[in-house]
Each structure stands twice: as C-alpha cells, then as structure tokens.
Amino acid sequence: MRNRITEMFGIEVPIFGFTHKPEVAIEVTNAGGMGALAASYYQPDELERILTDMDEKTGGRPYCIDVLFANKVGEVVPLSERLKALPKEHIDFVEKILDDAGIPALPPDVEAQMLREKPPGHGHTEEGVLEVLEIVVKHPQARFVLSAMGAPPAYVVDKLHGHGIRVGAMAGSAEHALKHVHAGVDLIVAQGSEAGGHTGTISSMVLWPEVVDAVSPIPVLAAGGVGSGRHIAAALALGAEGVWCGTIWLGSSESELSPDMRKRFIAARSQDAIQRKYDTGKPLRGLRSKWTDAWDEPGAPEPLPLAAQKLLVAPALKRLELANAADYMGYMAGQVVGRIKDERSIRDIMDGMKSECVAVLEGLSATA
Numbered sequence: 001m002r003n004r005i006t007e008m009f010g011i012e013v014p015i016f017g018f019t020h021k022p023e024v025a026i027e028v029t030n031a032g033g034m035g036a037l038a039a040s041y042y043q044p045d046e047l048e049r050i051l052t053d054m055d056e057k058t059g060g061r062p063y064c065i066d067v068l069f070a071n072k073v074g075e076v077v078p079l080s081e082r083l084k085a086l087p088k089e090h091i092d093f094v095e096k097i098l099d100d101a102g103i104p105a106l107p108p109d110v111e112a113q114m115l116r117e118k119p120p121g122h123g124h125t126e127e128g129v130l131e132v133l134e135i136v137v138k139h140p141q142a143r144f145v146l147s148a149m150g151a152p153p154a155y156v157v158d159k160l161h162g163h164g165i166r167v168g169a170m171a172g173s174a175e176h177a178l179k180h181v182h183a184g185v186d187l188i189v190a191q192g193s194e195a196g197g198h199t200g201t202i203s204s205m206v207l208w209p210e211v212v213d214a215v216s217p218i219p220v221l222a223a224g225g226v227g228s229g230r231h232i233a234a235a236l237a238l239g240a241e242g243v244w245c246g247t248i249w250l251g252s253s254e255s256e257l258s259p260d261m262r263k264r265f266i267a268a269r270s271q272d273a274i275q276r277k278y279d280t281g282k283p284l285r286g287l288r289s290k291w292t293d294a295w296d297e298p299g300a301p302e303p304l305p306l307a308a309q310k311l312l313v314a315p316a317l318k319r320l321e322l323a324n325a326a327d328y329m330g331y332m333a334g335q336v337v338g339r340i341k342d343e344r345s346i347r348d349i350m351d352g353m354k355s356e357c358v359a360v361l362e363g364l365s366a367t368a
Contacts, residue, residue, distance in 0.1 A: 001232075001357060004219050005242040008166065008186075009034060009062050009143055013354055014242025015232070016189075016221060017249055017346075018066060021256040022050050024249050027346035029058045032354070036064035036146065036244070044131045051139045062143035065136050069129055069147045069156055086312050090301050094316050097294045103323050106315060110322070114315065129156065137163045144168060144187070149198065151176075151183040170223070172200020172207070174214035181215050188215050189244045192224025196247045196273065196285050196334035199224065205238075212239035227336035229356025233364070236357075247273075247333050251340035252349060260326035262343055270338030279317070279330070281309030287337065289330040291320070 005014040017028030018036045025035025037054070039047055054063060106114075133156065136142045145152075145160050147169040160167050161184070168187035169180035177188045190211035192204025202210075204224040212220050219242075222235035227248035235243050249255055251265045268287060275285045278295040281303050286292075294300065303309045320328050 003241050015353060016064060016242060016244045018244060018246040019249055022054055023254045024346060025063055026054055026057045027254055028350065029061045029063050031347050031350035033350060034062060034064050036066050038066045039132055040068040044135055047135045051135065051142065055139055055141050058141060062141050064144040064146060065142050066146045066148050067132055068149045069152045086308060090304060090312055093301055094312060098316055098319060101325060101328055103319050103325055106319055133159055146170065146189060151180045157184040171211060173202060174210045177211045177215050181218055187219055189221045189223050194335040195224035196332040198282055198284050208235060208238045208240055225334060225336050227339045229353045230360055232353060232357040233360040247336050248349060249346060251343055252346050253343050254346050258324060260324060261329060261331065264326055265337060265340050266342060268337045270335045273333045273335045273337050277303040279313055281306035285334060286330045287333040290328045291330060
C-alpha cells in the first residue's frame, strides 16, 4: 500500500479519515493513515486549542484540515436580521414538526449564544478563511489542507504553499477536477455520488477513473462508498493512489454521535442514506429520519436556497439534538452506512481495512 501518497506525507497507508471530531482524526492518524478534521465551523480560538491537542496526541505524525473555501460569498448579514427575512410559511412548518414531536424550545442561554456567534457565512468569507489559515500554518503537523467545496482561491494556495503545506480539492466530475488543477492543487479527491454530505451525480465506479485520466500525473484519492479493504483495492485498481473515508467512522466508539444515534447508524441500510435539500438547501446525502419524512410529505414547502435553509433549520436541529430526539435526527451519511454492523474502535476499523486490502491485492497478484 506504499506509493506516492504515503511518500508525500510520510504516512504508512494512504487512508484519509474525514471527521468532525478531533479524537477520530487523532486515532486515524495514529493508526498509520491521515486524519482529516473539518475545521470551517470552529471559532479561531477553539481551533487553536484543538490543533494544539492534536499535535500532542499524534506524536509528530501529519494530519489534514478540511475547509470550505467559498470563492463567492454575499454580504454577511447579522443573524437577527436574517431571521426576520425568512418566509412565515417555512417557519410555521418547522415549528409544527417540532410541536408535533413534543420538542422543547431552546433554553434562553443557548438561543442567546447562537445569536452572539459570528453570522452564518463568516467562516467562508476571505476574512473567515484567513482566520482559519493563520491558525493552521502555526501547526507544522497540519501538512495537508483540502478545499471541500470548489477550487481553492489563489490567496489560499499561495499562502499554504508558502508554508510547505500541500493543497487538495474535492471534485465530483472530471471538469471540476481540471479546474482544481488549474488553481494549483497538489492532490484531487474524486468523490462519487454514494458519499455522505454534498455530492455530485456521478457514481464512484465511473468517476474515479475519469478523474485519474483527466488530471494525470496529479495523484487522486477515491471517495464515496469506501469502507473496507476491498473498496481500497478497487480504488487502487481504478488508478487512485489512496482513499478518503467519512461515513465508516461514524459507528465507531470514538465518533461524535450519541449512543442512540450510533444505534441508528448500525441498524441503517444502504438505501437509508438519502439525498435531500432539507438541511442546507443543496442536495446532501444523510440518514433518513422522521425529520426528512416530514419534509417529504405532500404539502411541505420547497426548501429555501442554501444560506436561508441553513438559517431556517439551525435552531430546530439544535432543539432536536438537546432533546436527544434520535428518531428525528439525521447526520451526513454515505451509502456505505449499510456496512456498519457493530460499534468498533477506529483502530479495529483501520486494521481490518488494511489487512483486507493487502489480502485482496496478494490474491489478485497470485491469480495474475
């Protein structure tokens, strides 16, 4: 499993573990891969504390930072003003879902904190991005920064390359991948439509070799539907030089999910990872729930555009979380969720993926 990717970053295996929880990134890194922490929604002082802790717990091993680098961001309006602009029909619909489920209102202190926080969109402005980068470049173990949405702006690529940090970008088509290459990235993550979160429409089996052929000799990581050693071997056979995994960690004992949500992930089938616009206003693949079922009912309003829909549902999703209303709660999930059969440690998952991949590759070599 050693190749250009392992040499590029000084890691043992080309397995990249995307996560919202620092502990998962730490465990993937310490198991020989590279943990990739989603950082866009952390405040700068919080991110500084997190990366300092990751530095201490990874023994000098490199890790990745995943950031949303938006090239075009409209005016960032204070939260209180944006709330006033939401359609009453949508507000009433969300309130009815919560009232029917018996979900309590937000505690006043939580509601006040949400209003005090930097307004939605700040983390994706140039100012917000630079705040994140200033933290990242102070941590030498942060060796790789991935743009999770769109080609990274020139000021991002220049700044990171100036500090010896590799830059990558996620792509859902060969055309997008070529735009990223022209922006100066060092690595492409080709994400098939099976993946959790915001995805394109091309499946992994088709997308991975298309991107590999389009951007050669730039190395490619395969994402979307990866959760076993057999998947890794398939990605390598299709020309990728490593894999980017997210969903498979969510059933682990270290994941950010509550015990009740982990049970839902363990029970989920592949077809329970559905693509809807209800949480962000853009097609997002996540776990089906009573919340998504309510939006699927006849007469439900159409989701609002990206920023407005996120603003609309943020308080509701927080109320569901505080009430531990697991049946109504969703989470980003790819179709590989059907492979999560029990709660295991990150180390066990990593060891299983590595040993299965080696066994498959050796078996194929023996039959060649």
